Amino acid sequence: MTTAGSPLVGSSGRGRVGRRRARNRERLVSAAAELMAEAGVEGVTVSAITERADLGAGTFYNYFQSRDGIVDAVVAGAVETLGQRLDALTQGMADAAEIYSSSLRHLMRTAVTDPLWGRLVVRLGIAHDQLIATLGPRARRDLLIGVDSGRFQVPDVDIATAITFGALLSAIHAHLGSDQASDPSGVFAESLLRMVGIPAEEATEITQRPLPPLPSLEEARVILGGDAEG
Template identity: 40%
Template sequence: MEARETAVECYARASRRKRETRARLLEAAFALVAEKGIDGVTINEITEAADVGFGSFYNHFTSKEGIVNALVEWLFEEFAKTLDRLSSELADPAEVISVSVRHTLLRAYREPVWGQLLIRESLSPRALSRGLGQRLLRDSERGISERRFVVADRLMCVISVIGTVLAGVSAELQLATLSKRTVRARKVLRSREEKFAQRTAAIVLQAFGLTRVEAERIARGPLPAGPGG
């Protein structure tokens, strides 16, 4: 029994180390992508930054494209889980979607590389099957089933909403490049970005059938603290 427990412990320790190594590689890849862009990063740079042997990289990923895909999936699955936590106490599906849209835009503004990767992920074939797209489908279905939302075609509505959010993210990314000025200017821009996120959320809610007045009221509601909050 003691030998068996030791074997289990060894397996658990090896699994933990493997997870930790993979996480270090992903974190290093994100930092390098933020600094140099996707095309400017090499596998060797990633392994050096993660303090991982070059050969060990291939125990986790098959190529640079493989780690970039994993990085995108990891970032947005974690963010989607965060949004789930933030909205866990909200009973109104409209409030859930408003919070999700606002947090997404605010984070894209404050972390431009994250926003760029969001656009990349949202244009992929798996956009609706995981991460933010999956949550948006889920929350819209809930709103429709509760008769909170009124839409003619759920899928087309969600696709148009994703397009609206991506357009908002693109606009925020452009503004982010102009925001490194005086402290006062940053405060003005922070207020502007928050209002922009509210307006975008209100447009999204109107797409789900809410009146303009109600959509704007919900979009201006308190925002739970979290990424970009």
């Protein structure tokens, strides 16, 4: 007969508690992401987050020490994980133009297919340095690959990185504010390829190629190995 103090029961109880905690944390992060997409980082309060998540006001502090902590969690969930998936997708690509184009097309397409994500990225880009710190180095790396290989003609990589990031946010904002149903990701990537010196006809051809699907986060972490852990 199994007693209440047996390891089996203790393990089961801990498992239930762990699952409940994971669900509550996910509800808080999802609520924060929705509110940040609507009102920006500065417009979000802890009480608004717990109300949207339908959890007690004190529950928040079981998971996060401050509002900044949950903002970081939102960025990690919405942006860093996508960055890891893009890293895995492009890791085996040899052509810098294809690497740059594929990343741009997927970022824009994600905003089109998930408008909440798009609004969140635009809001974070204006108000939160972590978004720039997450995506900026990746854009710079891709541009450097193009410059070092002679594929891109870029006089200043840092300026080109800033232009890439600013263009992404502006294009997402413009699309979400319009009534256009078409996906602008190809045209967006083509425009930036031409900016870095790819001839017009070639830029069109590259951005009209079938876009490889993004690997799942789990697949990405296997492809990237220890670099994606955390």
